[in-house]
Amino acid sequence: MENPHSATLTQEQGSSLWRDGWIRLCKNHMALFGLGVMVFFCVIALLTPWIAPYGYEQQDLQLGASPPSAAHWLGTDIFGRDMLTRIMYGSRVSLLVGFVATGVALVIGVLWGTVAGYAGGRVDAVMMRLVDILYALPFMIFIVLLMVVFGRNILLLFLAIGAVEWLTMARIVRGQVQNLRHQEFIEAAFSMGLSRWIIIRRHLIPNTLGPVIVYTTLTIPNVMLLEAFLSFLGLGIQPPQSSWGLLISHGVESMEEYPWLLIFPGLALSITLFALNFLGDGLRDALDPRASKD
Amino acid sequence: MTLLSIENLAVHFHTRAGQMRAVDGISFSVDQGEILAIVGESGSGKSVACYSLLNLIPQPPGKIESGTALFEGRDLLSMQPDILRRIRGNEIGIIFQDPMTSLNPYLTVGEQLIEPLLYHRNLNRQQALKRAVKMLDEVGIADPETRIHSYPHEFSGGMRQRVMIAMAMIAEPKLLICDEPTTALDVTIQAQILSLIKALQKRRNIAVIFISHDLAVVAGLADRVAVMKEGRIVETGPVNDIFQKPRSDYTRTLLASIPSGSKSHPPQPSDQPLLQIDRLTTCFADNSGGWLSRQKADKKAVNEVSLTIQRGEILGLVGESGSGKSTLGRSILQLVPVTRGSVIFDGTDLVGLRQKRMTPLRRRMQMIFQDPYASLNPRMTVFDCLAEPLLYHGLATRKTVTAQVLALMDDVGLARTAIRKYPHEFSGGQRQRIAIGRAIATKPELIIADEPVSALDVTIQAQILALILALVEKHNLTMLFISHDLSVVRYIADRIAVMHRGELVEMAETESLFVNPQHVYSRKLLSAIPTPTTAQT
Numbered sequence: 001m002e003n004p005h006s007a008t009l010t011q012e013q014g015s016s017l018w019r020d021g022w023i024r025l026c027k028n029h030m031a032l033f034g035l036g037v038m039v040f041f042c043v044i045a046l047l048t049p050w051i052a053p054y055g056y057e058q059q060d061l062q063l064g065a066s067p068p069s070a071a072h073w074l075g076t077d078i079f080g081r082d083m084l085t086r087i088m089y090g091s092r093v094s095l096l097v098g099f100v101a102t103g104v105a106l107v108i109g110v111l112w113g114t115v116a117g118y119a120g121g122r123v124d125a126v127m128m129r130l131v132d133i134l135y136a137l138p139f140m141i142f143i144v145l146l147m148v149v150f151g152r153n154i155l156l157l158f159l160a161i162g163a164v165e166w167l168t169m170a171r172i173v174r175g176q177v178q179n180l181r182h183q184e185f186i187e188a189a190f191s192m193g194l195s196r197w198i199i200i201r202r203h204l205i206p207n208t209l210g211p212v213i214v215y216t217t218l219t220i221p222n223v224m225l226l227e228a229f230l231s232f233l234g235l236g237i238q239p240p241q242s243s244w245g246l247l248i249s250h251g252v253e254s255m256e257e258y259p260w261l262l263i264f265p266g267l268a269l270s271i272t273l274f275a276l277n278f279l280g281d282g283l284r285d286a287l288d289p290r291a292s293k294d
Numbered sequence: 295m296t297l298l299s300i301e302n303l304a305v306h307f308h309t310r311a312g313q314m315r316a317v318d319g320i321s322f323s324v325d326q327g328e329i330l331a332i333v334g335e336s337g338s339g340k341s342v343a344c345y346s347l348l349n350l351i352p353q354p355p356g357k358i359e360s361g362t363a364l365f366e367g368r369d370l371l372s373m374q375p376d377i378l379r380r381i382r383g384n385e386i387g388i389i390f391q392d393p394m395t396s397l398n399p400y401l402t403v404g405e406q407l408i409e410p411l412l413y414h415r416n417l418n419r420q421q422a423l424k425r426a427v428k429m430l431d432e433v434g435i436a437d438p439e440t441r442i443h444s445y446p447h448e449f450s451g452g453m454r455q456r457v458m459i460a461m462a463m464i465a466e467p468k469l470l471i472c473d474e475p476t477t478a479l480d481v482t483i484q485a486q487i488l489s490l491i492k493a494l495q496k497r498r499n500i501a502v503i504f505i506s507h508d509l510a511v512v513a514g515l516a517d518r519v520a521v522m523k524e525g526r527i528v529e530t531g532p533v534n535d536i537f538q539k540p541r542s543d544y545t546r547t548l549l550a551s552i553p554s555g556s557k558s559h560p561p562q563p564s565d566q567p568l569l570q571i572d573r574l575t576t577c578f579a580d581n582s583g584g585w586l587s588r589q590k591a592d593k594k595a596v597n598e599v600s601l602t603i604q605r606g607e608i609l610g611l612v613g614e615s616g617s618g619k620s621t622l623g624r625s626i627l628q629l630v631p632v633t634r635g636s637v638i639f640d641g642t643d644l645v646g647l648r649q650k651r652m653t654p655l656r657r658r659m660q661m662i663f664q665d666p667y668a669s670l671n672p673r674m675t676v677f678d679c680l681a682e683p684l685l686y687h688g689l690a691t692r693k694t695v696t697a698q699v700l701a702l703m704d705d706v707g708l709a710r711t712a713i714r715k716y717p718h719e720f721s722g723g724q725r726q727r728i729a730i731g732r733a734i735a736t737k738p739e740l741i742i743a744d745e746p747v748s749a750l751d752v753t754i755q756a757q758i759l760a761l762i763l764a765l766v767e768k769h770n771l772t773m774l775f776i777s778h779d780l781s782v783v784r785y786i787a788d789r790i791a792v793m794h795r796g797e798l799v800e801m802a803e804t805e806s807l808f809v810n811p812q813h814v815y816s817r818k819l820l821s822a823i824p825t826p827t828t829a830q831t
Contacts, residue, residue: 016674017673017674184663185668185670187629188661188670189682192656192732193686193687203674209673
């Protein structure tokens with residue numbers, strides 16, 4: 001029983017799941033590609049004010065809508081604004097909405113669902129009825145109310161969207177936890193004397209990751225489109241600021257005359273969606289030790 | 295007359311990890327009116343061999359590489375799928391292991407019973423239902439006219455297995471394949487099901503292939519036995535020869551693994567009670583009305599049980615499923631709310647104790663669970679799993695924890711190199727070793743073992759029992775060993791308590807219970823143990 005790993009074991013004290021997950025993720029080329037694309041987009045978005053070829057409200061009415069050219073790689077819109085610049089600025093809003101709102105939904109949804117599922121009984125019933133009530137509340141009225149009370153604010157927009165999206169997450173997680181709660185390893189953890197919070201954190205939440213990750217990657221593009229919808233109604237961000245969603249909805253209006261106004265922002269959103277899906281699938285497999293090894 | 299003759303059957307599974315030879319060139323035959331038992335550990339290929347005859351293995355990854363299986367002169371393996379479909383369920387019936395999952399919960403048993411008749415025999419519903427009622431009566435289900443309209447969940451496990459048998463037999467097959475039909479059942483129910491299969495086989499003069507991991511079970515049943523290991527048949531012979539003069543080493547290992555006799559060393563008398571239970575009652579509230587309804591019906595799972603466990607003693611607790619033995623174990627550890635009574639652990643009453651005072655006590659009492667596949671967190675490595683209790687209870691620091699985990703792994707016989715592996719990479723026996731390691735990590739005084747070997751193969755069971763005995767001695771543990779298997783309990787326990795319907799009906803020294811059982815129910819349990827010595831033809 002010689003142990004060849006004894007020298008390295010002492011450093012390996014953290015939670016093995018995350019470190020092993022990272023190692024496995026690095027072996028998944030598609031997931032790494034997705035991660036690379038997302039990092040690239042985020043870096044571009046951060047640096048936009050310095051690297052954008054034009055200002056986002058800089059118009060050239062003489063030029064009008066022009067197809068891609070050497071001066072304007074992705075063409076210009078009807079006001080002669082550079083599309084590349086607008087897509088770059090738009091990514092700042094869209095990515096921020098996507099990640100912040102989904103993050104809010106993720107944190108609230110997972111915690112709410114886990115607590116409800118684990119506590120069970122009346123606590124569960126009350127918590128989930130609250131979710132039902134919020135579901136039933138028309139989402140638009142809810143957001144308009146928030147806007148009226150707190151004024152129009154981009155942070156509020158994030159919170160409002162997150163506050164709506166967590167409901168489904170909570171239901172998914174609660175279903176998972178209800179299944180897990182009666183498994184013997186949870187009982188074993190309890191009989192070991194572990195506190196409830198540690199059981200939730202170490203034993204329950206990691207085992208709900210599969211569906212949670214998949215749902216998260218689906219939520220991010222969803223949230224981006226939701227933002228476009230709200231902006232379109234005048235509740236989100238306002239022109240001349242832009243977001244992918246807004247660009248797409250404007251692009252749809254002039255789809256037949258100026259297709260590039262739809263194609264390029266649409267492409268940006270699609271690439272993001274693909275990258276996130278690859279990354280999400282990779283993460284799900286990487287964090288599940290049972291997924292087969294290559 | 296030979297009914298089924300299999301020549302050189304090989305089934306391989308092609309997976310990403312490589313080719314697995316599940317069945318590696320086996321030949322055997324079954325005669326009309328004969329019971330052939332195929333015995334082997336899980337993974338020996340015994341089920342795959344029989345399932346491949348009926349095209350029931352998933353293909354891919356499975357692939358039948360070679361062989362012929364002549365059933366009345368027709369080769370099952372090269373047959374067109376629609377011809378095979380007419381044989382399956384009609385001329386060859388099959389009974390699966392788990393009666394809980396092999397019946398469709400959304401159909402009444404009657405609907406499921408008449409399916410083969412409607413399909414294979416072109417009977418109309420009225421005739422088919424009449425036959426189904428007769429069949430249910432034949433397998434020993436009381437009041438078959440009413441019960442035929444019940445749903446599967448309204449039957450107990452043993453009754454469901456009877457329904458399964460009825461279903462397999464209703465089309466009057468010539469061959470019945472039974473895949474571990476009693477493994478999921480209690481000992482007393484197992485005895486009933488075995489004698490039912492035997493009686494049906496006699497009456498109809500059919501052939502039976504009986505797959506089992508347990509030699510003791512097939513002893514009183516089979517005419518011939520084939521022993522399988524790693525995809526090959528290592529020995530075939532009449533049942534008496536297998537038991538009296540086994541030729542292969544593996545068969546001898548299997549025979550030696552059957553727990554028999556009692557513990558080699560007598561218990562040391564000790565008069566320091568570690569655990570005193572006084573009139574413990576645990577009720578489960580029936581909450582089916584939802585939380586808005588007020589009325590509640592209580593079901594007494596444990597009813598006024600009093601017992602004492604001395605330090606250093608192994609107390610065996612036996613009973614059927616539903617007798618409340620697991621609930622008693624969980625009540626002692628306060629894993630389920632106790633309704634009345636007291637549980638005094640080393641001078642402290644645990645019932646109603648606040649969580650703050652309970653937590654340090656939990657270190658001193660641990661539990662080993664039945665199902666090694668469910669009792670380990672699938673996302674924690676062996677290291678995480680064993681380090682968690684050590685770190686949580688402050689028994690190790692970040693610096694010393696690795697050494698302590700390695701020592702624990704040595705203790706339970708796990709290779710040190712496995713420390714970074716996840717539970718799914720281990721076999722059932724090794725997983726149970728991890729679970730045992732976790733239970734003894736905190737150096738507890740009391741361990742409650744809830745059927746720790748019931749889910750394991752016989753050979754693995756013998757190893758785990760030996761490990762438990764060694765650990766009990768080494769660490770001076772006190773143990774409540776819960777099992778439905780009396781021969782296991784006899785092997786390990788100093789004293790035995792018998793539970794029946796939530797009540798403690800008898801408690802005695804192990805040997806005196808076996809020699810002279812007092813209660814009717816204890817006698818019933820004892821007579822149901824399958825023993826290799828009863829082998830006869």
